[in-house]
Amino acid sequence: MSSHSSSSKDRLASITAHISAPPPTPMASSFDAVPLAPTDPLFGLMAAYKADTFDRKVDLGVGAYRDDNAKPWILPVVKKAESILANDPNLNHEYLPIAGLPTFTSAAARLILGSDSPAIVENRVTSVQTISGTGAVHLGALFLAKFFPRPQDQKVLISNPTWANHPQIFSNVGLASTTYPYFDPSTKGLDFDGLCSSLESAPEGSVVLLHACAHNPTGVDPTKEQWKRIAEVIRQKKHFPFFDCAYQGFASGDLDNDAWAIRYFVEEGFELCVAQSFAKNLGLYGERAGCFHFVSPPSPNAQDGIKRIASQLAILQRSEISNPPAYGARIANLVLNDGKLFAEWCENLSEMSGRIKSMRTALHDKLVELGTPGDWSHILKQIGMFSFTGLNEKQVLKLREESHIYLTKNGRISMAGLNTHNVEYFATAVDKVVREV
Template sequence: MATTSFTADVVPQAPEDALFGLAAAFRRDESPNKVDLGIGAYRDNNAKPWVLPVVKQADDILRSDPNLNHEYLPIAGLAEFTSASQNLVLQGDSPAITDKRITSLQTVSGTGAVHLGALFLSKFYKPNTQRTAYFSDPTWPNHFQIFSNVGLPYKTYPYFHKETKGLDFEGMVNTIQSAEEGSIIVLHACAHNPTGVDPTQEQWKKLAELIRAKKHFPFFDTAYQGFASGDVARDAWAIRYFVEQGFELCIAQSYAKNFGLYGERAGCFHFVTSPSPDAQSTVSRVASQLAILQRSEISNPPAYGARIASKVLNDRDLFAQWEKDLKTMSGRIIEMRKALRGKLEELGTPGKWNHITEQIGMFSFTGLTEKQVDSLRETSHVYMTKNGRISMAGLNTNNVEYFAKAVDKAVREA
């Protein structure tokens, strides 16, 4: 027998994914009081997965359709889904849509959209020798892996201010200002993951001015439109503003959170070019290359999740129901923020906790240290990421007091 070509020095053992490892540890825990605040998925007040009522309606419609089949989708995906996705993120009267300056491909959720955009930029975006991508510090950890896998170097810009537990806008601006001209600036459109801290509209405007002055390339990652505030227009404001300002940019769009289609992997990638006489020609060429990249990786995207989302996005009554469902999810999370802050302040837990209600979306950066996080897991069976991020969706009226008391104990002891 020949020895392997893949010895340990060639293929070292990779570390377990931290988030999925945390989920596995939670499942093994037999404590009746255990609390899962790690996974970024919506849970109802009984800590159970919630299928949106509108998704159930759309599913019933699809299953009763006698023409439903399982044929391949086109390389770019379901056309009525990608066009509806454009309308959702940009609004139907957006100049990018009316001027036909946008091309869109259905992707394997938001992860696939980020990857497709990064791969395209790696091959074709060459404004300087470095082509460095800049991520917020902190950011969704998968950003680093995706961009490094396609050969794009990355750096970070300051984002979370540890003392105020808010946005380090000055640090963010200074780093983007000093970045080499033409850098790729990756931006979270709303409900920043993992901090829950977003720029104000005035800060977004200043960022747009700076990015334009430095000729940087904006890359928006939007995974929580409608889920953050319950208002799809409000959550898309930053992207729409940049497009109105004439930026050339990319958008990675996910339907995992706002439709609860986590396992169906429904997403969309959009490329928008700037207004110019040859804008449609640019879009046509870009679309042709994106199709080649997509074909070589997945051939064509999965159909079911896109059909569900498309059915809802293109039907007035179903869309109205979806907006109600979004308000149900975002509203419950907002109530849990208020409840957690209230209980911590009632307990007199050392520190300030106003950031819990000032942050937005699924996640909250609590400010807890790694030592305190370890203590919460060991003594109270509370599972959260080591950096102190919690999924607010994991809290409910049955466990929020238990969690608050556990935090109070951990903070006082550590």
């Protein structure tokens, strides 16, 4: 027999043996105990809306601006910035520095703190480019978890209600949270007394998360006088203020007005930090452009302290994302640093906030015209993208089942989802469900 024939038989025997061999013994996974996580409520709501084929369906859950035809709107100023970038012969895709694009982060600090801010003038600020506002909250939480002196069991104070992502961001870095009263269901406004009382009774030196403007999800903001009282309580209790600002310019249409609370705290000498997002006010939702700012208090050693803090923030950033994304930051950088583009941006902000305000008026007026039971004046008093309607979960589910209107179970609606084509339809559906449920 030839060696070639013998080799073929050996290979055939090996293949046959392999085919006839018993299957491998099943092995248990080390992760068999991992539970199935629930679907994120908001993204689950978005999926349900997209799957709905009803021609008059209404999406009031989306936390993004829509025009009067319910379409995403690219800001005209952003289109101009993109055109400039597209024709820049020096544009490349190299890494940004760990702390981000310096001209962007410094302009972002001036935007939120004010160009004449004492903290900026005295070099008491360090800024790090982040993965939008979410990344800024996370970076701040991570820094506090590692360096903020506190009892091990001390909890971060977060408003009730708040953005659903806040508690889990802090939890993921090992910081438990508890709530302080914020929304008063009876008035559909601010529970100011409950808020102050809770901050006064909280353990001294607690981290307090504050919404700088256009509180999410309620749309209820403190007045300037109330902010002054909140600052007074925080100073007395030596709490640490952590501002989250996702809607500067989007709330009132005025960038300076929407940053008032943060600037007041800085002028009062507080040590604090700020999470800043450009998702909403520049419409850069998917580009994830944001900044984290840390402000040290005025002291002879402030500049040395801020250098040490900046060095640690850079290490945390390096270990998590290494370098932030460039495209959105470059767009924001152009808008913030070019006088003509900045002026046009202010006009775009006025247009967006103005349309939302007009929808508040239209919805309120229609409900009043229909004689819908209840007082709906809170729709006009609240501010920004969202309104806490006061609708309960049963009413919300009935709106979805019968009228194909999608909003979160707590009754929060995105005012940007309303337009001249659907506001009457929504108001009529609300009138019906309030009377029936």
